[in-house]
Amino acid sequence: MRNGDPAASVISRLAWQHRTFTVLELHRLAYYPVRAQVAELGAQAAVRAIARVAGAYANRRATKKRAHIFRQHGAIPYDARLMSWNRDARAVSLWTPTGRVTVPYAGRPNDLKVVDTLPLGEADLIYRRGVWLLQVTVTLPKSRTREPINGFMGVDQGVANLAVTNDGAVLPGPALPGPIQGNGHVRTLRERRHRQRQRLQKKGTSAARRVLRRLSGREHRLMTDLNHQLSKLVVREAERTGRGIALKDLQGIRGRARAHRLQRRTLHSWAFAQMIEFTRYKAARAGIAFILVDPAYTSQACPQCGCTTKANRPARGRFLCTRCGLAGHADHIAARNIAARGAAGWAAVNQPHATGLPSARRDRESKPPASTGW
Template identity: 40%
Template sequence: MKLVVHVKLLPTPAQATALEATLRACNEAATHASAVAFAKGLKNRNGLQKEVYADLKEAFGLSAQPAVRVVKKVVDAYATLKVNLQAGNLGPATSRRYRRAVGSPVVFRPEAAQPFDDRCLSWQYDARTVSVWTVDGRMKGIRYTGSPDQLKTLVTYRKGESDLVCRDGKWFLIATCEIPDPQMYEPMDWVGVDRGIVNLATTSDGTNYQGRRLSRYRRWQAHKRTELQKKNTRSTRRRLARRACKEQRHATHVNHRISKEIVSIAQRTGRGIAVEELGGIRERVRLRRDQRGSFSSWPFHQLGQHLTYKARRAGVPFLEVDAAYTSQRCPRCGHTERANRPDRDHFRCRRCGLAGPADVVAGVNVRDRARSAWAFVTMPVPPPVQPEREMRPVTVLS
């Protein structure tokens, strides 16, 4: 499996200036190559490279390998755009967003990330320094730091490209690591996980991870943004820029913590993890105006991604099951009815009288569906039955 490791660079002022100039030059070159690709319809790497390679080296001061990486970056951007258009992520073909995306070339921000391969960037693990190509020449001895676990993963499994990123005046390298998949064990049972807005995750064991603190934090952040936007001064704009990604980082931290605990419990007890398949739920559900903000900021997809890769890294079996009626079905008698859930927090079966927390009941239903799905997947396939041959009479000649 592939993971990325973020390490923080500690450049000197002169090194930071060279890195900034390099990012700007590479992104200006990428914007130029993107305009050529859009005008001439060149979306393949070889054709675009033949068209713009000389210009990138002469006009933007790029060396041979950085120019090749810029072309690859442009081709990947158009491939990503094509996939998003086909998946409908930009709306229908008649929407304004769709027409704007296909009607103009892709533009790269001056501070956008730039990929470097091993010819442009080398790592000195013992000294904890990197050597990076810049427009001012090869910049050696740039120090980096990170957590002990990140540094160990970097030394052992790093392979492929590394992205140079500047975020809020700080420099980072995002390195790709290929970690071998551990052997997945046969689960003794399953931990069903129900994801929600009020309760971010509820397991079939009854463990509840509430989202009340995260919702309160989001409301506080929205209130502070409103206050700063009303003042509209240079100072408040700087503060808004510093706070831009703070809320997102906090939500990511919460999802990491929840997913890590669920995976560790499943691994310790020899069970697998089962979650609901919630793809496309934003398009299927219609909400009141006062609910749209909390629903659009619901981080269920990120929590599912964290559970997926952490379970895979730990060798824990992971399944996604059908989410239909998991909160309305009785796990004891199977009776399914909307009236079984009279309110958001409680479940009470109208047939057999089973009662309990609604999210725990949904987690139990997810667990039961995972049991059935795993039994069906691992069911041994019987050998095909050979048809009996028809016995024909044999004539014996005397």
């Protein structure tokens, strides 16, 4: 299984040397050289390695100073030509440089049920702490999106408070099971982990490095689990009340936000995008309307009279309208504004037309077909 990683590194060096990063051009450049250098590499494995290299450069090309080198035990992509499933025997056949191997698989009951019943896509073979894991993509049945008859549930994401809904719920909190007691508890745990990493890195001994390896990924797993719980609670509440879900569109926030140097680590480790994606796919699975809204001035605008001014925020957590006197928690006010913008945005996108089609669908179907190039 190790030959896939040197193959990707060979392709990566060729891509960097010739500044060729698209899949098609990279295939023309590297397919035959990499198969000549890595004798055991199969045709389809070479194709997947090329796609893997192109994907590695897709989002980080401008910031890279040298060719990307792939780890020896990095993830190895598999598609339908490189693996086959025997669901009755709970086994999967995987391509390797020395021939195919058939190995049994196990998992949680819910995961096994998904593998047994849903169409399977590509997979990644990964190595974690002495255990081989197969991460499989599945095609979920598409649920029909229901109309949000009771409006939208607005959720304000932040650093001080991870999530606040327009109902006034501050998450995480008592509604979530587990040891996490609140936002303050999350910040305390992350600060403690940061100080621990600093001490061990400063010590630099072999024992310290062993502890760092053991602790690696623990904070990431904590936040991933927490974001799953938050998104699940939001989707469940929206489904119970017949509402849609509206979140702020925070794309590019790290580049726009100006943070003090003591706050930059907190800002750049904020997993807001993960929670958005978790909420998006859970909402789609449940057939709940989901929309991202413009985040500008959501915490400075009054949802009652519409007054928008910086003076409405006398303190970080306080909101006091200078016109009508509406007062409350700033994050709760922001969530109310997000809910209102979500309802307005959904109505604009799904506005009925004389043709009987919503405007978004009408625009898609009125576009001329794309040129085939013939």
